[in-house]
Amino acid sequence: MVILKRHCFHSNGSSAFLNVAEMDTLKLVTSLTMNASDEDLDILTPSRPGWEVDYELLLGPNVTCLTEELTLPREMTFTEDNMFSVVAYCCLFVVSLVGNLMVFTTLWGSRHSRVNLCILHLSIADLFVACVFLPLETTWHITVSWRAGDIACRICMALRAFGFYLSSNIIMVIAIDRYMSIVHPMMLSGSIRRCKIMLVIAYVVSLVYSLPQSIIFHIERHPNFPWFLQCVTFNFFQNDSQELAYDMFSFVAVYVNPLLVIVMAYTLILIKLSRQQGVHEAMTTLSKSTRRQWRHPCIFPPHKQLISHGSVTSYPEVRWSTASYLSNAKMRTLKMTSCIVGVFILCWTPYFAIILYHWIAKESAKALNDKVKRVLFIFAVSNSCMDPLVYGKT
Numbered sequence: 001m002v003i004l005k006r007h008c009f010h011s012n013g014s015s016a017f018l019n020v021a022e023m024d025t026l027k028l029v030t031s032l033t034m035n036a037s038d039e040d041l042d043i044l045t046p047s048r049p050g051w052e053v054d055y056e057l058l059l060g061p062n063v064t065c066l067t068e069e070l071t072l073p074r075e076m077t078f079t080e081d082n083m084f085s086v087v088a089y090c091c092l093f094v095v096s097l098v099g100n101l102m103v104f105t106t107l108w109g110s111r112h113s114r115v116n117l118c119i120l121h122l123s124i125a126d127l128f129v130a131c132v133f134l135p136l137e138t139t140w141h142i143t144v145s146w147r148a149g150d151i152a153c154r155i156c157m158a159l160r161a162f163g164f165y166l167s168s169n170i171i172m173v174i175a176i177d178r179y180m181s182i183v184h185p186m187m188l189s190g191s192i193r194r195c196k197i198m199l200v201i202a203y204v205v206s207l208v209y210s211l212p213q214s215i216i217f218h219i220e221r222h223p224n225f226p227w228f229l230q231c232v233t234f235n236f237f238q239n240d241s242q243e244l245a246y247d248m249f250s251f252v253a254v255y256v257n258p259l260l261v262i263v264m265a266y267t268l269i270l271i272k273l274s275r276q277q278g279v280h281e282a283m284t285t286l287s288k289s290t291r292r293q294w295r296h297p298c299i300f301p302p303h304k305q306l307i308s309h310g311s312v313t314s315y316p317e318v319r320w321s322t323a324s325y326l327s328n329a330k331m332r333t334l335k336m337t338s339c340i341v342g343v344f345i346l347c348w349t350p351y352f353a354i355i356l357y358h359w360i361a362k363e364s365a366k367a368l369n370d371k372v373k374r375v376l377f378i379f380a381v382s383n384s385c386m387d388p389l390v391y392g393k394t
Contacts, residue, residue: 003072003225008065016059020070020225076228081374082141088378089138092385096130099388114181114195118174121199125170126384129163133381136160146231150219153231157217161250162210167384168258169202171344175258175265183272209253216246244359255352262341339390347383351376 008017059065103123107116136156140146146153177195180187216236222228237243354376358365 003070005068005070006065007068008059008063011062011064016063017065021227072225072228076144076222076225078142078144081371082144084371085141085374085378086138089134089141089381092378092382093130093134093138096126096134096385099385100126100130103388114177114191115174117192117195118170118177118199121202122167122170122174122387125163125167126387128159128166129381129384132156132159133163146219146229153217153219154214157231158210158214161213162206163384164254165206165209166202167387168254169206170199171258171340172261173198173202175262175340179265179269182269212246247355247359251352251355255348259341259344262344266341343383343386343390347386348380351380 004021006017006019006021007015009015100123104120104127107120107123110116136159148156173195176198177191180194181191216233217231218233218236219229220232220234222230233243237246354365354368354373357368
């Protein structure tokens, strides 16, 4: 396939005819002779296509017609960068599909505790990313242009965003649920129902967040290559401020809100466990005389008072919460918090840092290598692959 620019212009430089089209090489060779009439074949040369002769005779003696072979811009062709993205997305698809399917099938038949229920729906969100976003991006990088029409463009862009919104919202549900279960254990009544309500809200909010994508994205033709169609936001926003406002909304919904909720929830959990640890350490340092006061008959009912075993007299065991229990709970929560926050920050922060840099210094950001942006976005998407590793063992 070749790109031909057919241009006819008057002697004063004004344009009389302009056409840019993608043409098959065989059809091009055929058109060199078929477009010329019999009387024009005498003046037709191999370097002079027949359409030029025809249009010059049609438009008048002061018109000159030329044919120019154009080269598509790099971003409109399949390059090694596209190949890199295709390979990366295929690998992420396999890893995410296998990992999240394992989590899903394991939890689907198990007892649905609150944590298991949340992780089950997190795997559903990640499977949505794996089965919708990744195949869409892979195909789009292969075709380069959008070839599915305007309606498919709008629907796919909404579904494309839904998976990320849902994943972020369910992560917030997990953080809130664990905060309630540890910091407010007396409010466990109806906790399963509360968890289900939060999950429903997460799905509804994610759907509402993703719907604007179906309005903003649409099909646009390239101004210089009209056959080249792309699914873009171009010409939707009236000014840069509107586009910035929507970008900031997406930034807050996908990244800032989950991060704040996670940090606040697990910080309060650690504070709660630290206080319990301090109370327990104070109890374990009681003097022996003080401990003997706990063995007063008023404390123990008659059937749990002194028990004699020969010459040894023992007291029933008091159910103290062991230091190891609180320490292990604290360490498990600390480890889980580090994993949750660490993976989320590790995957999304570099990409959104580039977005922030683009907002602050737009002109300088344009000079940034496109490969860096591509790698950071792929790394952010890999969060759906890492979630099974973080949550599947908790």
